[in-house]
Amino acid sequence: MSGAYDVVIGLEVHAQLLTRSKMFCGCSTVFGAPPNTQTCPVCQGMPGTLPVINRRAVEFGIKTSLAIHCTVNADNRFARKHYYYPDMPKNYQISQYEEPLAEHGHLDIEVDGAARRIGIERLHLEEDVGKLIHEGSLETAQSSQVDFNRAGVPLMEIVSKPDIRTSEEAGAYLRGLRAIVVYLGVCDGNMEEGSMRCDANISLKRVGAIPLGTKVEVKNMNSFRNVQHALEYEMKRQGRALDAGERIVQETRLWDPDKGQTVSMRSKEFAHDYRYFPEPDLPPLNVGARWIEAVRVTLPELPAARRARFMRAHALTAYDADLLTGSRALADYFEAAVAQCGKPKAAANWILNELLRELPGDDERAVAACAISPGKLAGLITLIEDGTISGKIAKDVFEKMYRSGEDARTIVSREGLTQVADAGALGAVVDGVLAEHAKVVEDYKAGKKAALAFLVGQVMKATVGKASPGVVNSLLAEKLSKL
Amino acid sequence: MLTDLTIHELGARFRLGDATPTQAAREYLARIAALDPKVKAYLTVTGEAALARAAEADARFKSGASLGPLDGVPLGVKDVFCTRGVRTTCGSKILEGFVPPYDATVVARLVRAGAVILGKLNMDEFAMGSSTENSAYFTTRNPWDLSRVPGGSSGGSAAAVAADLAAATLGTDTGGSIRQPAAFCGNVGLKPTYGRVSRFGLVAFASSLDQVGPFAKDVLDAALMLQAIAGHDPLDSTSAAIPVPDYAAELSRGVQGLRVGIPAEYFIEGLDAEVEAAVRAAIETLKGLGAKTESVSLPHTEYGLAAYYLIAPAECSSNLARYDGVKYGLRVPGARDLIDMYSRTRGAGFGAEVKRRVMLGTYALSAGYYDAYYGKAQKVRTLVQRDFQRAFERVDVIVAPTTPSAAFKMGEKEDPLSMYLNDVFTIPVNLAGLPGLSVPAGFTKAGLPIGLQVIGKAFDEATLLRTAKAYEAATTWRERKPGLTA
Ligand SMILES: [Zn+2]
Numbered sequence: 001m002s003g004a005y006d007v008v009i010g011l012e013v014h015a016q017l018l019t020r021s022k023m024f025c026g027c028s029t030v031f032g033a034p035p036n037t038q039t040c041p042v043c044q045g046m047p048g049t050l051p052v053i054n055r056r057a058v059e060f061g062i063k064t065s066l067a068i069h070c071t072v073n074a075d076n077r078f079a080r081k082h083y084y085y086p087d088m089p090k091n092y093q094i095s096q097y098e099e100p101l102a103e104h105g106h107l108d109i110e111v112d113g114a115a116r117r118i119g120i121e122r123l124h125l126e127e128d129v130g131k132l133i134h135e136g137s138l139e140t141a142q143s144s145q146v147d148f149n150r151a152g153v154p155l156m157e158i159v160s161k162p163d164i165r166t167s168e169e170a171g172a173y174l175r176g177l178r179a180i181v182v183y184l185g186v187c188d189g190n191m192e193e194g195s196m197r198c199d200a201n202i203s204l205k206r207v208g209a210i211p212l213g214t215k216v217e218v219k220n221m222n223s224f225r226n227v228q229h230a231l232e233y234e235m236k237r238q239g240r241a242l243d244a245g246e247r248i249v250q251e252t253r254l255w256d257p258d259k260g261q262t263v264s265m266r267s268k269e270f271a272h273d274y275r276y277f278p279e280p281d282l283p284p285l286n287v288g289a290r291w292i293e294a295v296r297v298t299l300p301e302l303p304a305a306r307r308a309r310f311m312r313a314h315a316l317t318a319y320d321a322d323l324l325t326g327s328r329a330l331a332d333y334f335e336a337a338v339a340q341c342g343k344p345k346a347a348a349n350w351i352l353n354e355l356l357r358e359l360p361g362d363d364e365r366a367v368a369a370c371a372i373s374p375g376k377l378a379g380l381i382t383l384i385e386d387g388t389i390s391g392k393i394a395k396d397v398f399e400k401m402y403r404s405g406e407d408a409r410t411i412v413s414r415e416g417l418t419q420v421a422d423a424g425a426l427g428a429v430v431d432g433v434l435a436e437h438a439k440v441v442e443d444y445k446a447g448k449k450a451a452l453a454f455l456v457g458q459v460m461k462a463t464v465g466k467a468s469p470g471v472v473n474s475l476l477a478e479k480l481s482k483l
Numbered sequence: 484m485l486t487d488l489t490i491h492e493l494g495a496r497f498r499l500g501d502a503t504p505t506q507a508a509r510e511y512l513a514r515i516a517a518l519d520p521k522v523k524a525y526l527t528v529t530g531e532a533a534l535a536r537a538a539e540a541d542a543r544f545k546s547g548a549s550l551g552p553l554d555g556v557p558l559g560v561k562d563v564f565c566t567r568g569v570r571t572t573c574g575s576k577i578l579e580g581f582v583p584p585y586d587a588t589v590v591a592r593l594v595r596a597g598a599v600i601l602g603k604l605n606m607d608e609f610a611m612g613s614s615t616e617n618s619a620y621f622t623t624r625n626p627w628d629l630s631r632v633p634g635g636s637s638g639g640s641a642a643a644v645a646a647d648l649a650a651a652t653l654g655t656d657t658g659g660s661i662r663q664p665a666a667f668c669g670n671v672g673l674k675p676t677y678g679r680v681s682r683f684g685l686v687a688f689a690s691s692l693d694q695v696g697p698f699a700k701d702v703l704d705a706a707l708m709l710q711a712i713a714g715h716d717p718l719d720s721t722s723a724a725i726p727v728p729d730y731a732a733e734l735s736r737g738v739q740g741l742r743v744g745i746p747a748e749y750f751i752e753g754l755d756a757e758v759e760a761a762v763r764a765a766i767e768t769l770k771g772l773g774a775k776t777e778s779v780s781l782p783h784t785e786y787g788l789a790a791y792y793l794i795a796p797a798e799c800s801s802n803l804a805r806y807d808g809v810k811y812g813l814r815v816p817g818a819r820d821l822i823d824m825y826s827r828t829r830g831a832g833f834g835a836e837v838k839r840r841v842m843l844g845t846y847a848l849s850a851g852y853y854d855a856y857y858g859k860a861q862k863v864r865t866l867v868q869r870d871f872q873r874a875f876e877r878v879d880v881i882v883a884p885t886t887p888s889a890a891f892k893m894g895e896k897e898d899p900l901s902m903y904l905n906d907v908f909t910i911p912v913n914l915a916g917l918p919g920l921s922v923p924a925g926f927t928k929a930g931l932p933i934g935l936q937v938i939g940k941a942f943d944e945a946t947l948l949r950t951a952k953a954y955e956a957a958t959t960w961r962e963r964k965p966g967l968t969a
Contacts, residue, residue, distance in 0.1 A: 047571070091807060
């Protein structure tokens with residue numbers, strides 16, 4: 001791409017709300033049940049059935065709106081969005097249109113140390129659709145079946161302003177949003193299972209050009225990485241096209257993660273006329289100040305605030321604080337461990353280096369269910385800090401703790417892993433090692449300082465790692481100088 | 484004959500032990516077998532289930548544990564209501580074979596009150612029509628003259644009551660579909676305030692206008708029926724949480740001092756002279772009973788019809804989108820692809836009137852036309868509502884003709900527009916969400932019933948019923964019966 005282009009990106013994020021029941025009926029929302037076992041006449045859109053708004057879903061919507069600084073509309077209402085598709089029981093989706101739950105918010109992000117504020121257009125509630133199961137591929141399927149388990153599951157759609165300029169910003173915005181909804185407990189943030197989905201609008205225009213570029217919508221991106229890749233691909237594609245003097249077609253494109261490219265799905269000529277109109281089966285939803293205030297007091301400390309506090313109170317680096325507050329469970333874990341051992345830096349290191357390596361993904365539930373409780377990790381850290389075990393031994397102890405769930409002290413005392421710091425006892429071992437490696441001692445004396453590390457290693461080996469490295473170092477230095 | 488009796492008369496017999504619910508059910512089923520081939524009110528007769536329910540009611544009366552005024556009373560419901568385990572067609576081919584696994588709330592309430600449901604009554608397809616000629620199955624006849632229509636869309640429900648094929652029935656009224664057939668068939672038909680009765684399980688035509696109500700042989704029966712079905716339903720968010728008064732107790736209060744409004748806009752050119760004369764005489768009767776009349780103005784009446792024929796089709800195009808051959812009801816085989824399956828199924832499943840309105844509504848809601856049509860119609864609706872609000876600052880009820888003429892002949896109104904004009908006096912009430920009632924107010928020279936419409940304030944059905952009751956008590960129209968023989 002030769003020319004310089006301004007990139008304009010807007011994101012539409014769908015988040016599935018963690019309510020027990022669906023948006024407009026009492027059916028369960030649990031993921032993965034056998035097809036059509038979580039349906040009723042209402043969510044199947046059977047004749048005569050009527051929707052009833054899930055109060056909890058509205059509450060979750062308000063909660064999120066407040067967290068992203070939106071104004072909650074006192075009077076908002078649902079509308080019908082019409083299009084025909086077999087996975088949609090009524091052939092219209094109940095969504096919000098002209099009067100959404102909330103509008104005019106923002107989310108602050110940071111990319112490469114620079115802070116940016118991304119505007120949020122609106123937040124609205126709607127119901128999900130079902131799922132089609134084709135026998136074979138879509139093109140050749142002899143039959144297709146519909147699973148309505150998902151139909152009617154509550155979704156929240158958060159639409160950003162076209163304020164995003166780079167794929168990195170898009171990624172930061174998504175991570176920020178995800179952290180918030182997960183913190184609030186309103187969404188599990190799992191993109192792979194589809195509880196968070198993202199569509200992007202992207203357009204390019206030559207720097208300084210007045211008219212806006214033609215907008216292309218990209219759908220079907222089910223991970224943060226996909227979103228960034230898809231946006232980068234589109235920027236290049238559109239840039240090349242503009243360089244070549246081509247016109248960008250307004251269309252919807254799908255991201256194909258296998259091919260690493262976007263493919264055209266439908267052009268504007270086939271765009272739907274959704275024929276929105278106010279849902280007559282639901283009276284306007286009144287969200288009064290009292291309701292909003294009742295929700296506001298339940299807001300937890302949000303990721304950005306917590307991150308700042310971690311840096312301030314625990315002297316963590318921005319990087320560590322960022323990682324720790326990326327997940328509420330992780331941040332909670334960190335705080336609990338610090339409360340018991342008083343060593344924030346050590347706790348952060350153990351969590352970020354060791355714990356996260358063991359945990360499957362960055363799953364919130366895995367953190368909470370982890371065999372090493374924050375108290376146990378604190379116990380381990382205390383053993384290191386008071387010199388009972390060495391850092392190296394501690395790593396083995398950690399792995400044993402992770403597998404057995406036992407606490408550090410139990411493992412250390414059973415396996416006799418207590419650090420040997422007694423100069424008398426270690427002196428004999430050091431003498432033995434020096435005698436055994438006369439050649440290395442020669443090298444050391446000849447100025448090869450690296451030889452010292454070898455000798456330390458030999459002492460550690462001889463003591464199965466239990467020797468206090470500090471004591472060994474000083475003993476070796478002392479004895480070598482005398483030789 | 485038990486089939487001659489009203490609900491309250493029948494109930495009195497049951498309580499005295501002079502008759503049993505089983506006897507009543509058997510008599511009704513026998514009369515249906517004998518006469519319904521002529522009237523054609525029923526789409527589905529559920530004789531076996533009815534006798535089983537009746538036997539349960541027998542036991543309750545025997546043990547002295549009767550459930551109330553509807554216990555053991557044989558009733559019919561329009562086929563627009565979902566009935567668990569009983570096919571529900573809504574008068575359409577597209578719902579062929581559809582057996583709902585749930586009862587409409589109103590049906591459930593009738594059943595809970597001990598009523599014996601005899602079956603499902605014929606109607607215009609998806610409640611669209613004013614004659615029941617739009618039923619996909621057959622046309623119901625007017626019991627007063629079998630060559631004439633019973634009105635619509637609840638024609639089956641009205642004809643069944645007129646022909647004593649049910650003690651009372653339920654219908655729905657979107658633009659007059661209870662009041663107009665009640666007027667044509669000479670019974671009492673009540674459309675309650677929007678929100679007074681749950682719409683859950685009522686197959687939707689136009690959600691913001693549809694309301695459920697009874698057809699009855701007299702006003703007291705209508706009050707008893709309303710009592711049984713009214714009240715908030717958690718399954719219907721538009722049903723109002725407003726207390727339901729004791730309607731039967733309100734009936735005896737008379738009309739002394741009641742302020743009755745007469746809208747000039749309802750006595751227009753095109754109003755049949757016999758109908759006008761009957762309605763004016765009824766007004767005189769009310770005056771004679773102590774009511775004070777006053778003329779009121781409802782200036783936006785003339786735009787009501789046009790607004791209605793945008794709003795109702797718009798909502799219908801949306802509500803009927805779900806009938807696509809994917810999930811239940813009809814699916815026409817042999818489709819090449821999905822769109823072809825939709826087109827074939829909907830093409831074959833819907834009748835001409837339904838298609839006409841779906842297309843009208845789709846157009847009215849489409850991008851670029853929304854404001855000009857649907858949006859404008861909603862504004863007119865607000866103006867119609869304000870007309871009534873202003874009028875009701877001065878009067879307690881409004882009386883007017885129910886229909887411009889008495890029942891017309893089958894096939895007489897082929898032009899849809901002339902058919903739509905039939906609802907010109909009933910539609911504004913639906914647009915405003917108000918209660919309206921039609922009570923028999925005389926007969927034409929040809930022996931056809933004429934209806935008097937009483938319109939009330941929102942949630943003030945009690946005043947409508949008491950006005951109608953006072954009028955009914957002062958007249959003898961109720962005594963006349965259609966001369967039907969098997
Ligand atoms: Zn459901």
